[in-house]
Amino acid sequence: MSYVAPSEDWTSVPVETRFAVPEMHCAGCISKIERLLPEQAGIRTARVNFSAKTVSVAHRPDMAEPDLIRAFDAIGFEAQPLHGAAAVQRGATLKRLMRALAVAGFAAMNVMLLSVSVWSGAEGSARELFHWLSAIIALPAVAYAGRPFFASAWKALRAGTTNMDVPISIGVSLATLMSLYETATGGRHVWFDGALMLLAFLLAGRVLDEMMRGRAASGAETLVKRTAPGAMRLAEDGASQWVAADDLRPGDRVLVAAGERLAADGMIESGTSRFDLSLLTGESRPVTLGPGAAATAGTLNLDAPVTLRVTAVGEARAIAEIARLMESATQAKSAYVRIADRASRLYAPVVHLLAALTFAGWMIAGAGWHQSLLVAIAVLIITCPCALGLAVPVAQVVVCGAMMRSGLLVKNGSALERLAQADMALFDKTGTLTLGRPEPSGLNALDEQERAVARGLAMASRHPLAVALRQALGGAQVGPAVLDEIAEIPGEGVHARWQGKPVAMRRPTADELAAGPAVDDLTMTVALDLGGGRVHVIRFADAVRPDAARALAELRALGLPAAIMSGDRADAVAALAASLGVPGQGGMRPADKLARLEEEAAAGCKPLMVGDGLNDGPALAAAHVSMAPASASDVGQQAADIVFLGDSLIGVPRAIRAARASMRTVKENFGLAIGYNVLAVPLAIAGYVTPLVAAVAMSTSSLIVIANSLRLRWAVR
């Protein structure tokens, strides 16, 4: 449903912008976005695409992205603007293949109908009529549906190489032309049905394969997008104006509001606030920065507005350096050759050779070019890799579907192949082995009324601890209490009145802290003064994911010894590493992690990297295969091959078992396909294969391969 706000005057043509909103989960979210967003000023319509988790917003042309993001924020959703046409293009390829598959399938079925009548004994003029009808259907269909293969084969031939599409193209076009000749001369056997069925099966494989083909995007693009698209520039006379990030120059003064991300590297001129530096360091704890301190693009200003003197823009920013690391790491990884391509490299020359030898053999035996060519075509059609083309994509699509149902999102098929090969695991600490969010303890002491007040206070602030408190109290049956005179003092806390009594969520005093057990970190505690006369001190800590120890033990049993690589302080890493019984190294910068992975790769290992932060981006992109939790930054999610949902780490060993099962099935499928060829090819070379035999053999072998792959539905345990 699109809903147009009735009150606004729409004289200008609205502009459309697309946003990614990953938090949409249900029909309620769809209706909330589509109904409430147009009620915001300047927005005309909003249209949700639930499958892609995107929203297209039509808005007034003078609205900038931050205004729109604020509009999303106002209705309670976090939105990310989407640029670039990569996803659109990929959809176009899939659509082209789907159309080709539809045409091939339609034509194959109709021609098969006619062929069955011929095989059942239609003779004379009826047979000729059916052959002509088949030709009329088949010629345009082959020309249309065969295009993906012809184009790819032509490209390979021009480059002086050969690929799987070359024998396919030769087989299909020779079979079609020869059948046309047979039809014109009133011959007995035509191969239109064989050629079309071959195309249909192969296209089915290609469509599945295209679905599994991940975006080649490295995530580097998203990383730079994580910085603000622009900033409020302050002119000398104090006037402020919104300018795009590209138009900022070193020396500009910009105003950064609380809750805004920095668009450029800079030095703070005035104002003191706390910044979320997790973008660069992976450290979730905010850092207080005052005048004279340097701040980097992409960090999030949490508390108070500050004025920033810009020192570096564009490619000179620290964040662009990480993007460059990721870019080069991704290029190194693209050298991986998928198993299907490796198989076809071996297979294509063998097929050419067999067909050519058959033709030569029959010519030498004196059969004449006509019969020799017919037999050679039969060999090409029989050896054409129907079952081989389905062997890999069907297995991967089935196992990915099963993995998705258990919360493992696989981004591309080659990730499964690479995951099955992994022989060691490297984990990030914060956000990967730990939950990456502060978990409050001591909330049980609060009664129901106090919980409501605490929730009301927590909702007034965007401080990470307030957010954590809000989330922890969210499950309670009570709603937030209505508070008056809410005031947030940066660095101090939130003060308000509830039923006339003063209440506060604030920094604890020394006396309050002395009453409880010792606290090693003052920034991770809050005091709740909830009007009841008693002050509750709530302590926050980043908890280890449930099942982390079990997951690591299972990985070890699977032959993947684990280690921790973290940007966090060395002593914090050592403590966690000791409790989990794995080696760990702290204080690593993104480039250090990348170097460690390159070291392992040079030593012949195939490391699995599990990480979440932007600082893990280069390592995720460079690792042989990588996984990220769904709570990861979007760059981490982009760079990782597999994303696992939920708090449990048990998905990691589960994914490895599933990947290994899928590789076993792929190998079985290859075995079945080759076994079929070993049986059928001698018959074809000997000249016993008629179109009827080819049709039966082709469909049986394909069905067997599909049936074998379907067993993988139950492979994810």
Place this chain on the structure above:
Amino acid sequence: MNILLILIPCALLLGIAGLAAFFWSMRHGQFEDPDGAAMRILIDEDEDRPRQD
């Protein structure tokens, strides 16, 4: 055998109609958001209620 002259064009026409329907639905974005369609059925929009006079 004359029945074939009717049946074969019939079969082909039906097939082509199906193919055309598939092409039409692809072009008009019927496969753009398969999960969303399943969700939208659950949205209770007030204005969609039968009018009560």
